[in-house]
Amino acid sequence: MRSYTLHLPPEARHGDIEALDRAVVVPDGFSWPAFAFSLVWFLFHRLWVAALVVLLGFAAAAFGGYALGLPRSAGFVITLLVSVLIGLEASSLRRWTLARRGRPMRDAVVARDSAEAEARLLARWIDPVHAAPPPRPPASVGPARRPEPVIGLFPSQEGAR
Numbered sequence: 001m002r003s004y005t006l007h008l009p010p011e012a013r014h015g016d017i018e019a020l021d022r023a024v025v026v027p028d029g030f031s032w033p034a035f036a037f038s039l040v041w042f043l044f045h046r047l048w049v050a051a052l053v054v055l056l057g058f059a060a061a062a063f064g065g066y067a068l069g070l071p072r073s074a075g076f077v078i079t080l081l082v083s084v085l086i087g088l089e090a091s092s093l094r095r096w097t098l099a100r101r102g103r104p105m106r107d108a109v110v111a112r113d114s115a116e117a118e119a120r121l122l123a124r125w126i127d128p129v130h131a132a133p134p135p136r137p138p139a140s141v142g143p144a145r146r147p148e149p150v151i152g153l154f155p156s157q158e159g160a161r
Contacts, residue, residue: 003028004117006107006125007098015126024103025118026095035087042090050093057082 005026012019034041039058042051061082065075095105107124111117 001110001112002117003108003110004114004121005095005105006109006121007095007103008106010102010104012106017126020122020125023121024098025114025121026091026098027114027117028091030087031090032087034090035083038083038086045094047093047097050097054086 005028007024007026008019009022012022031041038054039051042048042054058079061078062075065078099105107121109117109120109124111120
């Protein structure tokens with residue numbers, strides 16, 4: 001099972017079916033396409049700054065390996081490790097970029113595949129029961145205390161010794 005997050009524009013309200021046309025569902029977990037085609041994956045998802053950072057990172061790793069005189073096998077291992085890191089963090093970078101662009105995460109669901117996740121998110125978005133989040137209980141602040149001046153480490157009254 002995999003978790004999926006729903007990202008919508010800030011003006012979208014529960015029950016608004018037209019807002020789902022602009023919805024983005026982001027899967028959580030390792031991204032094999034981002035691992036295999038790092039730069040193309042970032043460009044496809046319109047993550048321009050991340051694509052530029054990836055391109056500069058790969059170029060710096062290649063130039064650093066050449067400048068240090070590392071063998072080609074070490075360069076391959078470094079590139080493979082950077083690609084694994086990209087595969088692990090690609091979904092998080094995508095969610096962060098969507099939130100930065102004004103599309104915060106609105107809902108999360110656990111599903112077997114993306115079709116099931118979209119169906120669950122659609123049902124939860126349209127359902128009027130989920131229209132307003134349940135009210136939060138007030139935070140307990142502990143027992144009520146009398147207002148008294150506190151001097152030092154022992155807040156007791158002078159006459160109560």
